[in-house]
Amino acid sequence: MVPESGYRFLDREYNPHPDAKKILNYAIGTQVKNNDTKSVAQYASFNGLLWKKGVNEKWTEFLADPDNVIIRYADVLLMYAEANIELGSSHIDASVLEAINKVRARAYGVDVADVANYPAVISTNQDELRLIVRNERRVEFANEGLRYMDLIRWRLAEKALVGNIYGLLDVNVKASGAATGPLVDEVTSKGLWFWGLKPEIDDETGLPDFTNLHDAGLCKVIAVRNFDATRQYLWPIPAEERKINENLGQNPNY
Structure with a gap:
């Protein structure tokens, strides 16, 4: 989610803006230290975003373990859709679209037939549906x-898991307590908060590209990742397995 000033979550205001040194704790009705902004806490969210999925009131008491999900019905539906899409146009029928739309409709809290209230998929083009799924x-x-494993199966890992990881610009704090630095000078003082530009989207893979934000000086590189396509699509065969079966070789580059 994009942070909003005064956004309420779990009875606390969420505001990663560098000027928001304190936020309102609704439960006790008073201002408290804001550990969600980089001008206060060094390890606040590096991209300024708040994670909500799977988080509920129990997290205010202790860090609750998430449910152990074996498989979800949404996964079954999307596997069915993907398999038929890859089999070709002769297998793309109403059941494929319904499988995707059931997942979307549930997310919007409406019935799958209520197409006016969620972005129902209607295309039967294989390339378009592949990207949608x-x-x-x-x-x-x-x-x-x-x-x-999705990226491995689609052979997209060498694109999605390579390159820069971006985050918010640096924030400095003067002795007076005022927030300064690139994030203030280049983003918030120019009215560009949150990030100021939308990332580009690759039409072929659907992956976001934040290069335009970085080139505009609105974010910084916080890490660089790499994926070695010559070996990481295939994992090594364990030595124990090769001892049991002497006919087994080893995968390339291991």
Whole structure:
């Protein structure tokens, strides 16, 4: 979610703006230290975003373990859709669209037939549907441990897991307590908060590209990642397995 000034979540105001040194704790009705802004807490969110999925009131008492999800019905529906899409146009029928739309309709809290109140999929083009399903899995299963293997299956890991990881610009705090630095000078003082520009979207993969924000000086590189396509699509065969079966070789580059 994009942070909003005064956004209320779990009885606290969420505001990562560098000037928001204190926020309102609604439960006790008083201002408290804002650990969600980089001008106060060094390890506040590096991108200024708030994670809400799977978080509820129990987190205000202790860090609750998430439910152990084996499989979700949304995964079954999207697997069905993806399989038929990859089989070709002769397998793309109303059941494929319904599978995708059931996932979307549930997210919007409406019936699948209520197409006026959610973005129902109507295309039967294989390339368009492939991109739709891949993006649907990305948003539906965020932080559920499926993304990496999806990227491996689609042979997109060498694109999605390579390059820069971006975050908010630096914030400095003067002795007077005033927030300064690039984030203030280049973003908030120019009315560009939150980030000021939308990232580009790759039409082929659906992956976001934040290069335009970085080139405009609105974010910084906080890490660089790499994916070695010559070896990481295939994992090594364990030595124990090769000892049991001497006919087994080893995968390339291991």
